[in-house]
Amino acid sequence: MGAPAYHPRALLCVWLHGFMTGIRSSRRLEAACRDQVPYLWLTGWQRPDHNTLWRFYQAHRDAMRRLLKYTVATAVELDLIDLAVQAVDRTKIVANAAGDRTYDVAALQRLLNRTEAAISELEARNEGGDDSPQPRLPEALQTAKELQQRVKGAMNRLAQQERVKRVNLTDEDAQLMKGRSGIITGYNAQAMVSSLNPETAKGNGMLITAAEVVNSASDSGQLVPMLERAEEITGQRAPVTLADGGYHTAAGLEAGEQRGQLLVMGERYKDSxxxxxxxxxxxxxxxxxxxxxxxxxxxxxxxxxxxxxxxxxxxxxxxxxxxxxxxxxxxxxxxxxxxxxxxxxxxxSEVLLLKHRQWMRSDEARSLYALRRELSEPTFGILKDQMNARRFLLRGLANVRAEFNLLATAFNLRTLWRVWAKSGRRSTRARVEIADNLATNVQMHRNFGLNPVMLSAWSFAY
Structure with missing residues (x-):
């Protein structure tokens, strides 16, 4: 009859708990479900293998992107988040791609010439003699032809997209970018962050209210989309937004003025x-x-x-x-x-630029701008150091967007868990209220079958 089916809520809890604790590969999660008590408890002492976990993750990865909005909705409903000030920032994350496989047009042409020469040699070798033809291509010839197709596809892409000068054959969406440790092949991850309400949350912390990944190293065109995404997720328009000089453009300042949002933003070329x-x-x-x-x-x-x-x-x-x-x-x-x-x-836009430049020299602007590092930099530090997000595991822009979105969701769940744990010392009712609101907002009884009881199990396990 076979093994019993795994409930979707158990598999979802495994992935959420894994992202929260820095375990993001299906094979490592399989080992955790076999050896670690929190995972055994979440799965009801079942032991899903990596194929089962991966199939669930692959099938529901896009649907999981909605979870970020539900974590924020829970915080907003319980007045746990302070939306008076928000900060947008970015970090470069290494792609799951070999850096030495990034080529420009000339390098691709040289690689294509070598590949086609190798294919000709292999075909001549296999056609010689009186032996009957093989039912399938030899492995070396098949590999060479697959590489030939990838190189041709990469060359077509460079021809169609003028702004793209290089392409990586392992992950064609990844781009060369300058990170803190030098030039990397990776992606530009964006996050909008707001702090917890110290009165209701009884402590410090941050929540990510919008997350996105782009394969452009520049941040100049990302401010307005992040403002719109944060408003959509929170349901509110934050009065003040903090950003560094990389986001500074006249178009961004004009959009902020039209939206009625104060932009506290450094100058891109401050020295000049x-x-x-x-x-x-x-x-x-x-x-x-x-x-x-x-x-x-x-x-x-x-x-x-x-x-x-x-x-x-x-x-x-x-x-x-x-x-x-x-x-x-x-x-x-x-x-x-x-x-x-x-x-x-x-x-x-010169008048607007001059007005903003003069205002940024005021004490009020400097005081607000000082809050930016307190919000964005600790957020990325936790994501990379505690949640093991220094490198994406998936390939392709659509996939890494879903991966980073789930990382942001896990970050928010960690924050909510800390609030939950503190509220438990004061009141059991407060703990139940957070669980009920999270389960109601997520509507997991319809999407994944997750209920407040399972949320409690996951939270206590963490």
């Missing part, structure tokens, strides 16, 4: 903004449409340039005389252009 000849130091006369430099030289309007972001001719160019600039004592500091004078490029 503080120099004595930065464009903020030039005086503008609206009547004559002329800028005047700190040495009293005039920079009249010279024409319009196309903006790389909008594609329209929205950049106004103001330029001083070449002769005047070369005779100026600031030549070599203000400008080094020997063929033209100092130029200012003024966008339509």
């Amino acid at each position: 903004c503080t120099g004595p000849y930065f464009k903020d130091q030039f005086d503008y006369d609206a009547a004559s449409d002329i800028y005047t430099c700190p040495h009293g030289q005039r920079l009249p309007f010279r024409g319009l340039r196309r903006s790389k972001l909008t594609g329209s001719h929205s950049i106004r160019i103001y330029r001083a005389s070449r002769t005047v600039c070369r005779a100026c004592p600031a030549f070599g500091v203000c400008t080094k252009d020997k063929h033209a004078g100092r130029a200012l490029r003024i966008s339509s």
Whole structure:
């Protein structure tokens, strides 16, 4: 008759508990279900093998992405989270891919030439003699032909996507990025974080209110999507958002102003903004449409340039005389252009940028910006050091997004468990309230069959 089926809630609990404790591979979870009492208790003393665990994870990985929203909904409903201030930040996570298998177009062509030469040699070797043809391709020839197809697919991708200059043959979505330890082949993981409400949670901690993974090293276009995702998950629009200079763009500031959200955001090129000849130091006369430099030289309007972001001719160019600039004592500091004078490029967002830059020098802005490190950096530290998230185990952008989303869910469950444990010392009723709210929000009785009793089991096991 075979072994009895495993209940979905037991398998889900195994994966959640595994992500919370840094065990994220199906084989290690199989061993844990065989040897560790918390896992044995969660499964009812059953011992699912790695194939069963992997099939469940593969089938329900996308559905599990909803769990993050339910953990946040629980915290919001019980007033455990302070949504007055939120912080967005990113970390680079290594992909499950060999770094030496990243190629540009020229390297791919050389690899393709070598592969095709090897295929020709293997085919000639197998066609020689009077032996009857083999029913299937030899393993070496089959491997070479598979590599040939991957290389051709990678070359087609580079031809279609102009911005992508290199591709990794192990994980084609992973990109070369600069991390803290040097250049890595990986992904850019984004997280929006809010702190716990110290009055209701009776302690410190953070919750991730939005999570995303992109394969672009730049953060400049990620601010607005993260603001929208956090609002969707929490059901509220946080008044203040903290971000570092990597997110600083005029489009982001305009979106924050339209949404009524205060953005406390550092300057991307902070050092260049503080120099004595930065464009903020030039005086503008609206009547004559002329800028005047700190040495009293005039920079009249010279024409319009196309903006790389909008594609329209929205950049106004103001330029001083070449002769005047070369005779100026600031030549070599203000400008080094020997063929033209100092130029200012003024966008339509210049007033907003200047306003934000001046406000960031205020005591209020500095006080708020100091909170950013207290929220985002400890979050990524816990994810990487305590939850073993220094490297993705899956491949492909869609898969690593689901993996990071489940990591964020596990992070929130760890935080809720600590609140639960503290509330247990004060009141059993508070513990039951958290369990009931989490089970109601998740609706696991419909999606996975998880109920408050199983949530209690999982939490006490942790």
